[in-house]
Amino acid sequence: MKISKPRIVVSKCLEFDQCRYNGLSINDSIIRSLKDYVEFIPICPEVEIGLGTPRDPIRLIYKNKEIILVQPNTKKDITVKMKKFSDQFVNNLGTIDGFILKNRSPSCGIYGIRVFDDIDKPSVKFKDKGLFAKSILHHFSNFPIEEEGRLKNTEVREHFFTAIFAIANFRDEVTKPTRGKLIEYHSKNKYLFMMYNQTILKKMGKLLASLTDQKIEDTVELYFEMLKELFSRRPNKHSVINVHMHALGYFSKDLNSKEKKYFLNTLEKVRSKIIPVSGVNSILESWMARYDQPYLSKQIFFQPFPQELIDPSDYAKGRVLD
């Protein structure tokens, strides 16, 4: 199965450069593991606007009903520079499949970034997003965008990896789109999409059912919007079991009652988090090899991203149902 290479913007201090305010970089094993499978576009917005490395720290403050970015030691207000750079950057980015941004940064952070009462006060008024991150979130709504810290969580990481590889694969498929290519993409992703959102899966199916080669560009655009929406939330924890039950249907004539019972018992163990999802997938994959099920065998659901990106310790944690 061909796996596309996602194009991912990453905060440059994560593995790529010693560009933090203190002149250091951050070791990140997840970014390291992705390097062979992803085309990274590293960027440090603070260096790009000329703050230099090392530099005095910066912070967000709330002033005159606005959030501004300042450097307390030099009293510089760098809000305009940062906003201008961020807008230019996102407007010139071209094709992209996702973002990994550094947490806790007044530039790159997505969640819980402190906005202080004033340039020299320690009190926090409220929490918001970094300025650079805000621009990205605005321009790339529904794209996979994560902080590196959250990717340490198995469930968050697998969802992010699944989304970026599915979107990259879609981008590759529609470089020169045809009706056949779109239908093939949808067909091999059907069970993955079913796990994520059955309502959107149905809408996508309807859209493709009325597709002709004449209006393909419009369809690609609409389909892509649905695809991003589908991946904008992690799958419901019970929906993976629904997919497994659908897959079981392919073998109903081939299996004896003991085999079916064993499979259903295994599903129960997954539901109770006694064993990981991969336990059920392995059974299905062995039946696919034995009974030759070409439609099921091509399903991305069974390998949504390169296997090498699975942390072996995840196998012991009950993947997806955590």
Ligand code: SF4
């Ligand atoms: S968090 Fe963002 S701005 Fe800060 S050093 Fe890293 S890349 Fe640069």
